[in-house]
Amino acid sequence: MNSGIMPILKRELAGYFTTPVAYVFIILFLVMSGFLTFNIGGYFEAGQADMRGFFSWHPWLYLFFVPAIAMRLWTEERRLGTIELLLTMPVSMFSAVTGKFLAAWMVITLSLSFTFPMVLTTLYLGSPDMGSIITGYLGSFLMAGAYLALGSCFSAMGKNQVVSFIISVVVIFILMIIGLSGMWLPDFIPEVLIGALSNLSLLNHFNSLQRGVIDLRDIIYYLSVIICSLFASAVIINVKKAE
Amino acid sequence: MEQADCIEVKNLTKVFGSIKAVDNISFNVKKGEVFGFLGPNGAGKSTTMKMLTSFIHPTSGSISILGYDLALASMKAKEKTGYLPETVALYADMVTLDFLNFIREVRGLKGRAPIERVVNLCSLQSVLDKKIETLSKGFKRRVALAQALMHDPEVLIMDEPTDGLDPNQKAEVRDLIREMAKEKIIILSTHILEEVEAVCTRAVIINEGQIRFDGTPDELRRRSGIHNAVEIKLNSPVSNESINKLQELVYVESVKQAGKHSLMIFPENKKNISHEVMAFAIQNGFDIDEVSLKQGSLNEVFRNITEGGVS
Numbered sequence: 001m002n003s004g005i006m007p008i009l010k011r012e013l014a015g016y017f018t019t020p021v022a023y024v025f026i027i028l029f030l031v032m033s034g035f036l037t038f039n040i041g042g043y044f045e046a047g048q049a050d051m052r053g054f055f056s057w058h059p060w061l062y063l064f065f066v067p068a069i070a071m072r073l074w075t076e077e078r079r080l081g082t083i084e085l086l087l088t089m090p091v092s093m094f095s096a097v098t099g100k101f102l103a104a105w106m107v108i109t110l111s112l113s114f115t116f117p118m119v120l121t122t123l124y125l126g127s128p129d130m131g132s133i134i135t136g137y138l139g140s141f142l143m144a145g146a147y148l149a150l151g152s153c154f155s156a157m158g159k160n161q162v163v164s165f166i167i168s169v170v171v172i173f174i175l176m177i178i179g180l181s182g183m184w185l186p187d188f189i190p191e192v193l194i195g196a197l198s199n200l201s202l203l204n205h206f207n208s209l210q211r212g213v214i215d216l217r218d219i220i221y222y223l224s225v226i227i228c229s230l231f232a233s234a235v236i237i238n239v240k241k242a243e
Numbered sequence: 244m245e246q247a248d249c250i251e252v253k254n255l256t257k258v259f260g261s262i263k264a265v266d267n268i269s270f271n272v273k274k275g276e277v278f279g280f281l282g283p284n285g286a287g288k289s290t291t292m293k294m295l296t297s298f299i300h301p302t303s304g305s306i307s308i309l310g311y312d313l314a315l316a317s318m319k320a321k322e323k324t325g326y327l328p329e330t331v332a333l334y335a336d337m338v339t340l341d342f343l344n345f346i347r348e349v350r351g352l353k354g355r356a357p358i359e360r361v362v363n364l365c366s367l368q369s370v371l372d373k374k375i376e377t378l379s380k381g382f383k384r385r386v387a388l389a390q391a392l393m394h395d396p397e398v399l400i401m402d403e404p405t406d407g408l409d410p411n412q413k414a415e416v417r418d419l420i421r422e423m424a425k426e427k428i429i430i431l432s433t434h435i436l437e438e439v440e441a442v443c444t445r446a447v448i449i450n451e452g453q454i455r456f457d458g459t460p461d462e463l464r465r466r467s468g469i470h471n472a473v474e475i476k477l478n479s480p481v482s483n484e485s486i487n488k489l490q491e492l493v494y495v496e497s498v499k500q501a502g503k504h505s506l507m508i509f510p511e512n513k514k515n516i517s518h519e520v521m522a523f524a525i526q527n528g529f530d531i532d533e534v535s536l537k538q539g540s541l542n543e544v545f546r547n548i549t550e551g552g553v554s
Binding site for chain 2: 004006007008010011014015018019080081082083084085087088089090091092241242
């Protein structure tokens with residue numbers, strides 16, 4: 001059953017690199033992350049050899065970059081009608097959804113891996129805690145996957161890329177700040193609920209990984225978001241594919 | 244009983260909102276048959292084909308392809324089926340060869356042989372290294388056809404296979420269909436009636452989601468009001484006397500004057516009576532300019548059936 005993933009993954013990846021999509025994505029991601037870290041975040045001024053100032057921008061970078069790559073996952077298939085071709089071949093919905101997701105995740109991961117000069121710079125400047133750098137990358141990787149899976153869901157809902165992009169950004173933003181120190185929630189919401197909500201926050205789980213703590217719960221959280229969103233994508237596509 | 248070498252459709256219904264796109268249709272298609280689906284736009288042809296290929300699921304009823312019930316084993320059925328969708332929906336930004344390779348891999352086939360086969364069948368040699376979006380409509384259609392034939396499927400479902408092709412390409416595709424017909428089950432939809440006669444062994448007319456006719460193309464033609472009518476054109480004005488004489492013949496159902504100089508003679512039971520009529524006309528000294536045997540047009544029959552007229 002899983003053998004169906006490979007051809008789809010390959011085709012999608014080739015699609016990213018035969019069009020400017022992957023190159024534009026990678027270059028802009030690197031430019032923006034450098035700009036935010038050095039110019040806005042004041043990496044040198046902080047006088048600390050760690051990468052907190054680098055990773056802390058990632059949730060916000062991904063907020064726009066990931067929906068931009070997720071928006072075309074399914075909208076294009078439906079707008080062009082190629083979805084009919086794809087899903088009348090012996091390809092399971094699981095393979096189709098997962099293959100597309102993995103290809104996009106690989107492009108994001110590639111962009112992320114090109115930030116390695118940041119690590120070298122930090123190592124040159126001092127002796128940073130390598131553990132927190134590694135968990136930072138792990139957290140960033142998983143968070144991007146969660147954003148992407150959510151974006152895949154919204155791209156499955158319609159044929160319009162722009163609509164899919166906007167809905168993804170808004171929903172991901174809400175899931176990021178939900179339960180953040182209760183700062184925006186009205187008083188009448190009980191504390192238990194706030195606690196529960198903050199456990200759902202995409203941002204809170206990243207913050208603890210960034211600090212160099214590998215908590216299995218954070219990893220499980222991101223993997224569950226990915227699996228649930230991909231499952232939801234499959235269900236949505238099944239319902240809406242013929243429209 | 245589900246059979247392993249045919250397609251069985253039972254009480255198939257598809258409802259979209261308040262519209263019954265397909266309304267309780269049943270039919271079987273056997274190996275060797277070329278099943279032509281006819282009907283006006285929106286009659287339910289494409290919806291039925293999308294259900295046959297498991298793209299959409301029926302509201303009720305069942306489909307079995309080569310013994311595989313689509314509700315239970317759609318993956319098996321998909322492996323055996325090649326599908327040419329109605330719209331030319333291909334990955335436009337791919338190069339033809341890459342696209343064919345992708346299809347080959349998804350179908351789980353190895354080696355260059357499957358690709359070489361379909362490239363030859365569909366004459367795609369000249370466009371292998373071109374992007375699909377730059378191809379002409381005819382070539383796009385042939386790439387789509389190549390995709391459907393990649394795994395030499397036992398079941399071939401084609402939604403308007405010759406749409407957008409020029410007359411030469413149409414003839415080529417029809418030849419190809421006829422060639423493949425012996426070993427396959429072929430279902431195609433079309434609104435070109437001549438195509439039904441050219442390739443189909445069976446014609447099914449569907450309208451408002453229901454089957455209105457199911458038979459051979461010949462039987463369809465026989466539905467025509469003027470099938471096997473004999474038209475005689477005379478050199479002199481038609482006389483009432485000759486009409487009366489003709490009407491008395493046992494094999495003649497009725498005679499109509501079709502013009503000042505011409506007569507239409509309708510046979511009993513739509514039999515071919517051209518010889519009898521000609522012999523009679525010569526015996527009685529009719530001054531004949533022209534005799535023709537009418538076949539009736541499929542267009543007329545099609546309109547009668549799909550517009551609720553008498554058939």
